[in-house]
Amino acid sequence: MLAFREIQKEFAKQQVQPILYSYNVLKVATKDFHPSNKLGEGGFGAVYKGILLDGTHVAVKLLNKSHQQVSEFLNEIVLMTGVRHKNLVKVKGCSLQGTQRLIVFEFVENKNLAEALWDRPIKSVLLLDWTMRFNICVGIAHGLIYLHEYLQPRIIHRDIKASNILLDKDLNPKIADFGLARLFPEDISHLSTAHIAGTMGYLSPEYATLGKLTEKMDVFSYGVLLLEIVSGRKNIDLSLETNKIYLLEWAHSLHEQDKLFDLIDQQLNNNILDDEAQRVIDVALLCVQTSASRRPSMSHVLAMLLNGVDMEDVSKETNNIHEMEISNLLGFHHVVPNNHGNVEIELSTLDPN
């Protein structure tokens, strides 16, 4: 174990300065990780709200056990602290207590996009109008471009989904959990990986079936998210009529019937900008194509959201969306849902190795 002073020297050597919090400070800030302070629990650990002695609000993530060396962990924290973009949640620092690792993030005021769209106690109040939704689509694209195209080494998020998009006080989107995949190196590989983790409904076919991981996996999940933002519903909703349960399948059949605007959230009462809505839907369909190489890059996505989509591309390219039915896809695997909505899929019949 590195001594406190050595760790700080290590931080100082790099140009960024993550704050090294003492475990006790975070314990006090979160009222001993009291359940009433719990903001949620994802695949990597539970998140608690904390208020530091100087009054700063923070979010503290207690990471699940990782087998990573302390020095590698600190390296990743340095990398994550150096990532600064208005559409990515800021990492303030970390803490180490025995084998327990904690990451401290800036606190983001307005919960997450899943709650804003469908997880609220009072669903009848429309929280996000069209302008806000379009702004959110554009903001997430900016954040992903930064991760995929500007950072060195680039970061593939791997778990783009509504609950990982936080909303600040002005309802601007901030992507959370970026970089967490990097803290668990046994799970990441740019070629293939035998252990697939992610969230059901957002996984691209090549990742779910072959473990093939590229940034096009995030593009696929982003496409699913766009459809969720436009429709105001989850990508899998068992309470709906059979033909609507899987958002992607429903979108595909509406596309065939030339009725894509039926997707649009009724709560918006038609208060939308038709051409923006059309662009979001068109871009979404390009992003969820089965063939990863046909999916656009995130900078192409942004250009199309802002300037329009070549319609020929859409009709040509969406033909292959559902070559692979969702049900077939899940049939390949032993699907193990965990207790916070994520699925861990283990390759059974289709092991690439």
Ligand SMILES: Nc1ncnc2c1ncn2[C@@H]1O[C@H](COP(=O)(O)OP(=O)(O)O)[C@@H](O)[C@H]1O
């Ligand atoms: N920095 C943060 N500020 C405010 N809330 C946060 C922050 N980070 C996470 N949260 C909240 O905690 C929830 C749980 O986060 P997480 O553990 O990543 O689970 P998941 O993303 O699977 O829902 C998020 O959905 C969000 O509502």
Ligand SMILES: [Mg+2]
């Ligand atoms: Mg999360």
